[in-house]
Amino acid sequence: MKITHVEVHRIDVPPADPPFSWRRGLSGSAPTGDGAVLRIGTDEGAEGVAVFARPGAAVTLGDLVDRVFRDELVGADPFQREWLWHRVWELDRIHELPLPTLGLIDIALWDLAGRVHDQPVWRLLGGFRDAIPAYASTTTFATTEEFLDVADQCLALGYRGIKLHAWGEARRDAALCQALRAHVGPDIPLMYDGSAGFDLPDAIFLGNALAEAGYLWYEEPMREFSISAYQRLAQSVAVPLLVGETSDGVHMNSADFIRAGAATFGVRAGTTLRGGITGAMRTAHLADAFRVRAEVHGSDIPNHHLCMAISNTTYYESLVTATHVVRERHVDDQGLVHAPTGPGIALPLDYGYGPELRRFVEQPR
Numbered sequence: 386m387k388i389t390h391v392e393v394h395r396i397d398v399p400p401a402d403p404p405f406s407w408r409r410g411l412s413g414s415a416p417t418g419d420g421a422v423l424r425i426g427t428d429e430g431a432e433g434v435a436v437f438a439r440p441g442a443a444v445t446l447g448d449l450v451d452r453v454f455r456d457e458l459v460g461a462d463p464f465q466r467e468w469l470w471h472r473v474w475e476l477d478r479i480h481e482l483p484l485p486t487l488g489l490i491d492i493a494l495w496d497l498a499g500r501v502h503d504q505p506v507w508r509l510l511g512g513f514r515d516a517i518p519a520y521a522s523t524t525t526f527a528t529t530e531e532f533l534d535v536a537d538q539c540l541a542l543g544y545r546g547i548k549l550h551a552w553g554e555a556r557r558d559a560a561l562c563q564a565l566r567a568h569v570g571p572d573i574p575l576m577y578d579g580s581a582g583f584d585l586p587d588a589i590f591l592g593n594a595l596a597e598a599g600y601l602w603y604e605e606p607m608r609e610f611s612i613s614a615y616q617r618l619a620q621s622v623a624v625p626l627l628v629g630e631t632s633d634g635v636h637m638n639s640a641d642f643i644r645a646g647a648a649t650f651g652v653r654a655g656t657t658l659r660g661g662i663t664g665a666m667r668t669a670h671l672a673d674a675f676r677v678r679a680e681v682h683g684s685d686i687p688n689h690h691l692c693m694a695i696s697n698t699t700y701y702e703s704l705v706t707a708t709h710v711v712r713e714r715h716v717d718d719q720g721l722v723h724a725p726t727g728p729g730i731a732l733p734l735d736y737g738y739g740p741e742l743r744r745f746v747e748q749p750r
């Protein structure tokens with residue numbers, strides 16, 4: 386089987402409803418507007434797709450496919466994912482590819498393989514479980530009272546834990562985290578995600594507050610450029626750190642976070658920023674060797690497969706965006722996400738950008 390065509394199609398990604406915000410300093414709201422679908426097809430009719438949903442996605446990906454990826458892929462064996470995954474890193478050396486594009490070919494080729502073998506990707510990876518607990522990962526709400534009310538709703542809906550994305554103000558966030566612990570009691574798993582909002586002194590202040598409040602993990606408080614800064618943080622706070630969400634280099638970079646003693650809870654492993662499915666699995670296996678976790682980052686469908694295949698992960702991250710909480714449709718009333726059953730990645734064509742995606746995927750060539 387040989388790859389014969391590589392296409393990009395722009396899709397409209399519906400804006401978040403209601404719109405939501407992240408911490409001060411991260412401009413505003415949810416990504417809206419355009420996304421893109423990468424489709425890789427073969428001489429035997431097999432195809433795989435991957436969705437890239439970022440502002441400017443279609444322009445960015447269309448340009449990369451036209452200038453770089455198509456020539457690399459046409460004529461290649463679609464089952465040689467390892468070879469093509471390494472080729473993308475070689476191309477990155479020259480073209481400095483945007484981090485979220487490094488895994489798209491890999492995701493599409495896993496989708497293709499799953500469809501050819503009539504198996505969901507998590508089973509091709511070697512399934513570890515068929516359901517996983519979900520935690521509610523909040524966006525940033527206006528007041529402490531709103532956060533506490535959202536937490537109550539999430540727990541009532543069955544979510545097994547709560548992760549805060551708060552204001553990015555160390556003292557105010559520390560007070561919120563302590564208020565949430567007092568509100569939900571000692572037994573609910575709580576996590577905090579700084580989205581890189583702090584320098585080292587503020588990260589230490591907040592980390593000490595999280596330790597006092599018994600938080601399960603403390604995620605990405607600083608930009609992930611300086612492993613030395615994370616090493617200092619790990620030496621200064623008792624709350625376990627979850628790191629390596631946005632740093633470049635996938636497992637090759639996560640290795641040094643772990644070696645430096647900075648990944649005291651573990652590292653991030655998601656398809657979007659960790660080189661697709663192949664890169665995320667490498668990262669997970671690396672973490673497993675050091676007996677730390679590889680927590681799956683992100684709510685999109687390819688990450689459902691990772692959650693079922695990575696042994697050393699704990700939860701599925703389910704984004705909660707509204708003050709009137711609507712449980713993500715993939716999370717059941719016990720707070721569990723179940724393994725996808727369709728072949729390949731099994732993108733739900735009736736969901737979100739679904740109608741656009743369905744028209745594209747099902748159109749005759």
Ligand SMILES: [Mg+2]
Nearest residue numbers: 578604605630
């Ligand atoms: Mg995060």
